[in-house]
Ligand code: KG4
């Protein structure tokens with residue numbers, strides 16, 4: 631079954647075609663650059679930009695796969711969570727495409743998409759796919775807007791273990807990135823700067839939510855701000871050392887709870903998803919602590935893309951369980 635997946639919940643306009651929830655046939659991603667000079671995403675501008683480029687991206691996705699609309703069995707789009715105007719563009723376009731081609735439309739939860747990115751394989755046609763991740767799994771979904779630690783008991787059965795009480799991990803990376811003059815998005819820039827820095831240079835606080843699986847990053851963000859102001863008063867800012875110390879504090883907090891959850895629930899696998907999962911220091915910190923295989927999608931499948939939406943849609947059809955609303959819902963949860 632070939633599904634065309636559309637993702638427009640934030641600032642990536644993306645369309646992909648995936649076979650049987652796993653084999654990526656094409657994956658076109660356009661990251662909006664119009665927000666660079668505002669230092670953050672302006673929802674109205676983002677929605678208009680999706681509208682401007684989406685049809686071209688969908689055509690490109692079909693062309694890359696060597697397919698036409700007649701070869702597609704279903705159309706899927708993100709219906710939440712995300713910016714409502716942006717979601718509407720992708721979901722309405724997807725519905726139109728499904729209607730025009732007489733195929734079903736499947737609404738997808740963006741967070742399930744980040745989870746199912748772990749099922750994707752960029753394997754050439756005719757070659758065998760790698761084995762599927764084994765369940766149950768502990769999944770850490772860390773993106774620009776979410777930091778959710780969930781137990782995936784079976785396909786599409788998610789139990790929330792913990793989530794951030796304030797900022798999402800990606801949001802903290804973005805804010806500190808801006809503070810250090812590294813631009814937007816901050817995550818990849820901080821990771822790069824941190825490679826040339828000493829993570830032990832400055833001791834930054836970890837939230838004291840010791841016996842729970844929740845996270846909190848706002849105290850760390852404030853402490854980093856204070857540290858930067860103090861250092862600036864003394865001379866040139868040691869950007870690399872601050873970046874490395876901040877990254878260590880975030881990744882240790884995420885890794886420690888993820889590993890503890892995996893041990894407590896005796897899972898078979900630990901999965902990562904969302905843009906922050908692209909961070910190699912985070913992967914290393916988790917791997918050091920667990921005796922299980924850690925599965926992480928390749929970086930371009932960690933950040934927002936249409937392939938993860940097409941993959942999740944396949945499992946929505948197979949495991950109808952938790953219904954996904956037909957209307958776009960900006961605050962949709964994973965569990
Ligand atoms: O999943 P995503 O593409 O969009 C949302 O659903 O939010 O995640 C974007 C977030 C941004 O906050 C970005 O700074 C962060 O992921 N990110 C990273 C890295 N690459 C992207 N954070 C840390 N290290 C990275 N290498």
Ligand code: ZN
Nearest residue numbers: 773904905934
């Ligand atoms: Zn995302």
